Amino acid sequence: MTQLSLQHVIKRYGSYTASDDVSFEIPKGKIFGLLGPNGAGKTTLIRMITRILYPDSGTILFDGELLCDKHTERIGYMPEERGLYKKMKVGEHLIYLARLKGLSLAEAKEKVNYWLNRLEVTDWYLKHIEELSKGMSQKIQFIATVLHDPELLILDEPFSGLDPINSKLIEEEINRLSEQEKTIIFSTHRMEQVEEICDDIVLVNKGRKILEGEIKELKQRFKENKFRVSYRGELSDGVLDKLHVLSQAEGSVVVQFSEEHHGNDLLKLFIEQEVEVTAFNEILPSINEIFIRQVEQS
Amino acid sequence: MNKIWIIIQREYITRVRKKSFLLITLLAPLGFLLLTLFSVLISSYSQDKTDVAIIDESGLFSDTPIPDAEDETVYFHKISDNYEKLSAELAKKDDKQPKYEAIIYIPKNFDLNSPNKPGIAYRYVKRPGLSKRSFINQRMTDALQKLRMSLLHINEQQIEDMQQKVTLNFESLNNEKEKQGYADAAALVGMVMGFAIYISLFLYGTMIMKGVMEEKTNRIVEVLTSSVKPFQMLMGKILGVGAVGLTQFVLWILLMFGVNLISGAIFGIALSHPASGMGQLQNSGVEPDDILAITQNISSLPILQIVILFPLYFLGGFFLYGSLFAAVGAAMGEDGDQQSLMIPITIPIIIAIMIAINVINNPDSALGFWGSIIPFTSPIVMSALLPFRPEWWQIALSLVLLIGGFLLTTYVAAKVYRAGILMYGKKIKLKEIIRWIFSKS
CATH class of the missing domain: 3.40.190.10 (Periplasmic binding protein-like II)
Incomplete structure (x- = not known):
């Protein structure tokens, strides 16, 4: 099942093309990473999905239907640049935002209480927004995004400004929502978070999609046959000469193989050397490495 | 529509419950009272x-x-x-x-x-x-x-x-109500109405503008635009601030009545004291007889017309300029340093009040006619003209153009607003704003 499908989406600002024929699909219930360097066109894509902007051409389908304004009530968006009315109180502010998403006053109140309770911040209800710290208002932002129980959540840098404890809390909430079959678009620069959280990613640069796929599959696709062997004992001289050694340290060596070789070949070599192999693993590229390489190439 | 209503409520409630709202509402009539007292005092002591x-x-x-x-x-x-x-x-x-x-x-x-x-x-x-x-x-x-x-x-x-002087009785031939002194009464009422619109345009226009700038600066627009259309936000803000203005005006009128009673008592004393009150009145060239004539003539003004039309022009002017102030707020940099963007909207308002001042002395002039027809000046100029019974077709034409004018400015403002609110970090040039206006949505 596809939650969201972008087909040949183009958006131009004057002569500048912010989104150049971008197509990808987001399956239901997955956590989807939308990645790209600054100015790559991520925000433009998100704004088109949230109906803030309209594509010049191409189509966006939401749950199989052509995306239109009524769908915005089924989307929760937490922008990277976010803010709240400083003079309002936490409770009334959340109720206001929930009502703008189509909830009735009673529903809004109920949801606000539920979420304040859930994130253990019930006593903030009557606090003014301006009294909150950055991390605190971040939590309120998160609640505002999920209050109306959206099917699709768009989180742009949701962890920025959060301390490790609150980061953990939000991450748990994200995972919990994912278990509830919510689809989540996750946009960030922090690649270690992407690997930790996302199932699929799409990488954009200069308005174009340059990479798309499942994280596991991508790591396989971009692997470079690198292996690390840790061992005890002495290798005889010249053994490593035939290999492409990337780095070597006391009792450990990183080797790159050509395509036709196999991890077992390397292991065999070490076993024949009569040294004790303590660890043997393939080094897969991190998403960060893939990201940098792809951006540089594009 | 429902969402606009929710926005109106927030805009209204958050403003009205502010301490500064209460303070200004209460202090303005008090200030007025002090000002009258002060001017009486000055006239009796400075001479x-x-x-x-x-x-x-x-x-x-x-x-x-x-x-x-x-x-x-x-x-x-x-x-x-x-x-x-x-x-x-x-x-x-x-x-x-x-x-x-x-x-x-x-x-x-x-x-x-x-x-x-x-x-x-x-x-x-x-x-x-x-x-x-x-x-x-x-x-x-x-x-x-x-x-x-x-x-x-x-x-x-x-x-x-x-040396005996003669005072001509200026009376209208085709309107038996326009008795002697009518023009003075009409001028006074017209000027008060014109100024009321003039002041509220600036007062509530800036309130709208600041509200938009605040939303832009603290980035709440990012959150809001994913829930509501920019047009809904724009309308909600204008209507909400409009309701605040209405509340304030009603309160002021009530308070003015109270203050009037007090200052009337003081003025009464002042008037009986030839050195101060009379001197001041004589200096301003108004004879006590004139004041009597004015108060007598107010009842013969076209009151029904004024009561119906003045609020229409008030609202028309408010919508026309309110949306423009919102657009300027959206186009303004976050630090609000581009005050020059306000010039295109403040100039016509100032021109309008200048025409209005001229018109009350010259109600049938061509300047007055055009001023009362063109939507950018008509709310103020026509309000000043209303007591002089302008032709019905002139009013009709002016109203039609005003409605057309405010639809146009709202359309233009919505485009600028829409593009402006999500644009930060760089200075927005007039050229860019013009491009937004003519771009397809």
Whole structure:
């Protein structure tokens, strides 16, 4: 099942093309990473999905239907640049935002209480927004995004400004929502978070999609046959000469193989050397490495 | 529609419950009261007394009275001192309180037939103000006139008879209600209405603009635009602030009634005191009789028309300019440093009030006609014109154009607003705004 499908989406600002024929699909219930360097066109894509902007051409389908304004009530968006009315109180502010998403006053109140309770911040209800710290208002932002129980959540840098404890809390909430079959678009620069959280990613640069796929599959696709062997004992001289050694340290060596070789070949070599192999693993590229390489190439 | 209503509620409630709202609402009439009190006080104390010595060497004026000022500001003293001696005495700077502040010196060879050659000198210690100078000049001219007439053997009574003035009764032929003094009443009411719109456009226009800037600066727009259309946000804000303005006006009118009672009592005392209240009224050129005529004529103004049309022009003007102020707020940089963007909307408002001031003296002028037709000036100019009973087709045309005008500005403003609110970090140039206006949505 596809939650969201972008087909040949183009958006131009004057002569500048912010989104150049971008197509990808987001399956239901997955956590989807939308990645790209600054100015790559991520925000433009998100704004088109949230109906803030309209594509010049191409189509966006939401749950199989052509995306239109009524769908915005089924989307929760937490922008990277976010803010709240400083003079309002936490409770009334959340109720206001929930009502703008189509909830009735009673529903809004109920949801606000539920979420304040859930994130253990019930006593903030009557606090003014301006009294909150950055991390605190971040939590309120998160609640505002999920209050109306959206099917699709768009989180742009949701962890920025959060301390490790609150980061953990939000991450748990994200995972919990994912278990509830919510689809989540996750946009960030922090690649270690992407690997930790996302199932699929799409990488954009200069308005174009340059990479798309499942994280596991991508790591396989971009692997470079690198292996690390840790061992005890002495290798005889010249053994490593035939290999492409990337780095070597006391009792450990990183080797790159050509395509036709196999991890077992390397292991065999070490076993024949009569040294004790303590660890043997393939080094897969991190998403960060893939990201940098792809951006540089594009 | 429902969402606009939710936005209106927030805009309204958050503003009305602010302490500053309460403070301004309460203090403005109080300020008004203080201002009236202050001006009465100033007029009674600032008009200091001037003693003028008259040394008449020619002896011509000895039998002609030169009366003191009615408002107790100038006193004339005919004395027979030596001119040179007295002027030397007065010229001494160390004298803090001289006997006389000035000397009118009429030379020995003063000739009634050529009163400026040799002329009468006015030598002062303290420089007289403009109004005092013209008052003294007038008194001397009057005295001269009387003197010459008496030389022609015309007696006091005859002089008075000769000087009687006539006041024409200006009354309309085709409208029996326009009695004498009607134009004054109409001008007063028209000006009050014109100014009410003028002030509220600036007051609530800036309120809208600041609201938009605040939303842009603290980035709440990012969150809001994913829930509501920019047009809904724009409308919600304008209507919400409009409701705040309405509340404030109603409160002010109620408070003014209260203040009026108090200041009326004070004014009553002031009026019975010729030195202060009367003097002030005379200075402004309004005779007490005129005030009576104005109050009597207010009831004969086209009240029904005014009651229906004035709110329409008020709303029309508010919507027309409110959306433009919102657009400027959206286009303004986060630090609000591009005040120049306000010029295109403040200039027409100022022009409108200038036309309105002109129109109340010249209700049938071409300037007034065009001012009352063009939507950018019509709310203020037409409001000032309403008491003068403009033609019905003129009102109809003006209203149609005003509605068209505000639809157009709202359309244009919505485009600028839409593009502007999500644009930060860079200065927005006028060229760019024009591009937004003409871009497809």
